[in-house]
Amino acid sequence: MLDTLLPAATLIEGLRRRDWSALEVVDAYLARIEALDGQLRAYLHVDPEAARAEARRWDERAARGEPLPPLAGIPVAVKDNICTRGVPTTCGSRILEGWRPPYDATVMVRLRQAGAVLLGKTNLDEFAMGSSTENSAFGPTRNPWDLSRVPGGSSGGSAAAVAAGLAPWALGTDTGGSIRQPAALAGIVGLKPTYGRVSRYGLVAYGSSLDQIGPLTRTVRDAALLLQVIAGQDPLDATSAPVPVPDYTAALGEGIAGLRIGVAREGRGEGLQPGVAAAVEAALEVLAGLGAELREVRLPMLDYALATYYLVATAEASSNLARYDGVRHGLRVPAPDVVEMFARTRAAGFGAEVKRRIMLGTYALSSGFYDAFYLKAQRARTLVRRDFEAAFREVDLVALPTSPTVAFRLGERVDDPLQMYLADIFTVPVNMAGLPGISVPCGFADGLPVGLQLIGRPFDEATLLRAAHAYEQATPWHRRAPALAAAA
Amino acid sequence: MAIDRATVDYVARLSRLALSEAEREAFTRQLREIVDYFARLQTLDLSAVPPTAHVHEGTNLFREDIPRPSLPRDEVLAAAPEVEEGFFVVPAVLEGAVHEAAPPPRGAAGPDGSGEVADETAGPPPDRGGEGRAG
Numbered sequence: 001m002l003d004t005l006l007p008a009a010t011l012i013e014g015l016r017r018r019d020w021s022a023l024e025v026v027d028a029y030l031a032r033i034e035a036l037d038g039q040l041r042a043y044l045h046v047d048p049e050a051a052r053a054e055a056r057r058w059d060e061r062a063a064r065g066e067p068l069p070p071l072a073g074i075p076v077a078v079k080d081n082i083c084t085r086g087v088p089t090t091c092g093s094r095i096l097e098g099w100r101p102p103y104d105a106t107v108m109v110r111l112r113q114a115g116a117v118l119l120g121k122t123n124l125d126e127f128a129m130g131s132s133t134e135n136s137a138f139g140p141t142r143n144p145w146d147l148s149r150v151p152g153g154s155s156g157g158s159a160a161a162v163a164a165g166l167a168p169w170a171l172g173t174d175t176g177g178s179i180r181q182p183a184a185l186a187g188i189v190g191l192k193p194t195y196g197r198v199s200r201y202g203l204v205a206y207g208s209s210l211d212q213i214g215p216l217t218r219t220v221r222d223a224a225l226l227l228q229v230i231a232g233q234d235p236l237d238a239t240s241a242p243v244p245v246p247d248y249t250a251a252l253g254e255g256i257a258g259l260r261i262g263v264a265r266e267g268r269g270e271g272l273q274p275g276v277a278a279a280v281e282a283a284l285e286v287l288a289g290l291g292a293e294l295r296e297v298r299l300p301m302l303d304y305a306l307a308t309y310y311l312v313a314t315a316e317a318s319s320n321l322a323r324y325d326g327v328r329h330g331l332r333v334p335a336p337d338v339v340e341m342f343a344r345t346r347a348a349g350f351g352a353e354v355k356r357r358i359m360l361g362t363y364a365l366s367s368g369f370y371d372a373f374y375l376k377a378q379r380a381r382t383l384v385r386r387d388f389e390a391a392f393r394e395v396d397l398v399a400l401p402t403s404p405t406v407a408f409r410l411g412e413r414v415d416d417p418l419q420m421y422l423a424d425i426f427t428v429p430v431n432m433a434g435l436p437g438i439s440v441p442c443g444f445a446d447g448l449p450v451g452l453q454l455i456g457r458p459f460d461e462a463t464l465l466r467a468a469h470a471y472e473q474a475t476p477w478h479r480r481a482p483a484l485a486a487a488a
Numbered sequence: 489m490a491i492d493r494a495t496v497d498y499v500a501r502l503s504r505l506a507l508s509e510a511e512r513e514a515f516t517r518q519l520r521e522i523v524d525y526f527a528r529l530q531t532l533d534l535s536a537v538p539p540t541a542h543v544h545e546g547t548n549l550f551r552e553d554i555p556r557p558s559l560p561r562d563e564v565l566a567a568a569p570e571v572e573e574g575f576f577v578v579p580a581v582l583e584g585a586v587h588e589a590a591p592p593p594r595g596a597a598g599p600d601g602s603g604e605v606a607d608e609t610a611g612p613p614p615d616r617g618g619e620g621r622a623g
Contacts, residue, residue: 102563195543209542235551241544307526318503325504327576332569338581343506352514355505359496359519362503376529378539383532385540417518418525434543458543 002028004165005481007219008074008226011168015062015073022055022062022073022117029075029119033166035486041141042151042161044080045088046120051075054117071229072115077167079158080121081128082213083202084108087118091204092126092136095349096330105202106237107171107213107230114229119167122157126351127321128178128206130154131423134414135353142410143186144482145448149407152182152423158216159186164484169217169226173203175210176309177402177427180439183216184402184451187441187480189468190216191223194459195434196241198227199234205320207313208239210431219478220440220469224248227461243459251462256470257291259463261454262395266302267426272404275445280401283442283452283471287399290470297391297398301384302429308384309428310421311364311377317354318361324349356417384432392457397467400426402439402451426453436461440468441477449477491520 002020014020030048037043058073078084081091083101085108090096104112111118125135133141133156141156143149144164151160155172159182162170172179174192183190191214198213205211215226228248234240263284268277288294301308326332326345333344350358364373391398404425413420430437435455442452452471456464472478496516500507507515561574570577 099567102559102567238549238551239542239544242549304529304532307529310522311526311529322504326569327578328564329567330569335579338579339504340506341579342504346504347506347508350505352511355503355507355511356515356518356522358503358505359499359515360522363491363495363499363519363523366499366502372530373526375539376532376534378541379534379537380529380532381540382537383534385543418521421522432540 001031004028004032004168005218006168008168008217008222009219011074012071012225018062022058023052025073026051026055026075026117026119029167033120036164036484037166039142039147039484040144040160040164040166041139042122042157042164042166043077043120044090044092044123044138044157047087051117051119058115058117069113069115070225071111074116075119075168076111076116077119077122077158077161077170078108079124079155079170079172081124081173081204081206082107082171083204084118084121088121089204090121090138091128092124092138093349093351093354094137094331095324095346097137099329101202103202106199106234108202110230116229122155122161122170124157125154126354127204127317128154128173128175129317129353129357131177131181131420132408132410132413133157133182134410135351137351140410143407144484145187146407149409149448150185152185152403152407154178154182155190155216156182159183159188159190162186162188162216162218164482169215169222171213171226171230172216173211173213174431175207176313176431177424179214179216180402180427180437180451180453181423183439184441184453185407185449187449187477187482188216188218189220189223189438189440189472189478190214190451191227191438191461191464192430192436193227193231193461194241194436195431196239196243197436197459197461198230199232199237199240201234201236207316208320209316210313220438220465220472221249221252223438224252224465241459246462248462248465251466252469254466255291256287256467259292259397259467260395261287261292261294261467262297262391262398263294264297264299264302264391264398264400266299267400269302271422271425272401273406273445276401276403276405276450279443279445279450280399280452283475284399286474287467287471290474292467295395297395299387299391299398299429301380301387302425304380305384305429305432306421306425308377308380309424309432310360311373312381312432314357314361315364315374315377316361318358318365321350321354321358353417381432384429385434388429388433388435388455396457396463398455400453400455402426402453406445406448406450430455434458436464438464438468440472442471442475443477491516491523
C-alpha cells in the first residue's frame with residue numbers, strides 16, 4: 001500500500017503520472033487512520049464514504065482527460081474550528097456537539113475548488129484555547145513520538161495526524177502559536193501566515209485581531225503549496241488584505257546567501273530547556289553555513305508579550321463567545337427564564353479553560369478595570385509591534401525557538417494554567433504584531449522533536465519559506481518519522 | 489487588585505456562567521495567579537504609547553454592494569434548539585425576574601474600591617457591555 005508519510009508534493013506528482021489513483025491515496029490514509037487513530041485520537045470526525053466518493057469523482061475526471069485543478073484528489077485534514085458545510089464542526093466543545101454548519105469557510109471553498117478531498121476534522125483544544133489539545137471536550141490527542149506526551153496545541157490533532165501519516169497535510173489555526181507550537185512538538189512544519197493573508201470567513205472566532213488559518217505539513221514545499229491555495233483577499237472577510245499573492249514555490253530553491261537573520265538574546269532566557277537551546281543554536285550555525293548573516297537584535301518586550309497576549313486574546317474571546325447562548329445553534333439547558341438559560345447552557349457547554357478565558361476577558365473589559373488591563377495591553381501591543389519594526393530595519397528574518405520545551409506529559413500542566421500559557425512565550429509576539437512565522441524541525445532533545453521559528457515581515461511569507469526550505473534541505477530532520485505500530 | 493471570591497462571582501454573573509462551588513474555588517486561585525502575572529504590565533510606562541486594536545489599521549475595505557443569496561432559513565433553523573413558525577424560541581424574557589448583575593463588591597471596583605489600581609482616568613469608565621439586560 002501507498003506510503004502515507006510521503007510529502008503531498010510527491011502524491012500530486014504520482015497522481016499526475018497515474019502511479020496511483022486518488023482512490024488509492026484516500027484508501028491508504030483511511031487505512032492508516034483505522035490502524036492508528038485509536039491510539040492517537042487525532043480526528044474528531046472521519047467520513048470514509050464521503051472521502052472515497054470525492055476521490056472517485058476526481059479519478060473519473062482524470063480518466064476522461066479533463067483538465068484537473070492543482071490538488072485534484074489529494075486528501076487534507078482540517079481543524080475542527082473551520083466550518084465545513086454539512087460536516088460536524090464542534091470546536092472540541094460540548095456546546096457545539098452535533099452542529100453541522102450550513103456553509104463552508106472560505107478556505108474550504110478554495111480547497112474544494114483546488115480539488116482537495118476532505119479526509120476528516122481534527123481534534124483541538126476547545127475553541128482553540130490551549131497548548132496541549134488536552135482541553136478538547138472529546139479527550140486529548142497523543143504525540144506520535146511518545147504516546148504519554150501531548151502533541152501541543154491547539155492544532156494538536158492536525159499536527160499528530162500529519163506527523164504520523166494519518167494525513168498528508170492539514171489546516172490549523174494560530175492565535176498565539178497554535179500552528180507553530182504543535183508543529184514543533186510533533187516534528188513537522190507549521191506556518192502562520194501574516195494577519196490578513198488568509199480569509200477568516202468561516203473560522204470560528206477566538207481572538208479576531210490575532211486568528212489566522214495556516215498549513216501544517218511534512219515539508220516546507222508542501223506548506224508553500226497549501227498556502228498558495230488558501231491565501232488571498234476575500235470579500236467575505238473585511239480583514240483579509242488586498243495584497244497580491246506571489247508564487248510561493250517559485251523562489252523556494254534560491255538559497256539564502258546574504259540573507260540577514262536576527263537572533264534575539266531574549267530568546268535565550270530562563271525556562272528554555274538546554275536540549276532545545278542546543279538544537280536552535282546548532283540550527284543557526286547551519287543557516288550561517290548556508291550563507292545567512294546572523295545579527296543580534298533586541299526584543300525587549302518579550303518579557304511582557306505573554307501578559308499582553310493573554311489580556312487581548314481573552315478580552316476578544318469573552319466577546320466572541322457571547323454568541324453561545326443556547327438560542328441559535330448548539331446546546332441548550334432549559335431554564336424558566338432566559339438569563340438563567342444562558343448561564344446554565346454556558347456552564348454545561350464550556351470546559352474549564354474556556355470558562356477561565358471568558359472570565360479573564362470579561363474582568364479585563366469590566367467597568368473599573370478596562371484602563372488598567374485591556375487598554376494597557378493594547379498599548380503594550382504597540383510596543384511589541386515596534387520591537388519587530390526596529391528589528392526588521394536591520395534584518396530580513398528573526399529567529400527564535402518555537403517552544404521553550406519539548407512535548408510535555410499529559411496531565412503535567414492541566415491544573416496550572418499559567419504554566420500552560422508559558423508554552424506560548426515565543427509564539428505570541430508574532431500574533432500580536434500580525435507577522436508571518438514558520439516552525440521547521442531542527443533536531444531532537446531527549447528523543448523528542450524541536451522546532452526552529454523564523455519570523456518575517458508582513459506579507460513576506462516567500463522569504464520565510466525560502467529560508468526554511470534551505471535549512472530543511474541541508475538537514476535530515478524532515479525525513480524522520482515516529483515509529484508507530486498498530487495496536488494488536 | 490487581588491482576585492477574591494466576590495470578584496469571581498461578579499465576573500461569572502457578567503459572563504453568564506453558572507459556576508459550581510468547585511469551579512468558584514479553583515478559578516479564584518487560578519485567576520488570582522494569572523492576574524498577578526499580568527501585573528508586570530503595570531511596570532511599563534505606556535502613557536505616551538497609542539493602543540493597537542488591530543495590526544492593519546487604515547481605511548475600511550468594502551465589498552461591492554451586490555445582493556447575494558442568504559443561507560436557506562430552514563437549514564439555519566434546523567440547528568436551533570427550539571423553533572416555532574420560522575422563529576427561534578427562547579424562555580421568558582419580559583415576564584418574571586429581570587436580571588441585573590449586582591454591583592461590584594468592595595475591593596473589586598478598581599479606582600473607586602480598593603484604590604489599588606493605577607488608573608489615569610478620574611472616574612470609572614463607562615461600562616463596556618458586560619451587563620446587558622434581559623428585559
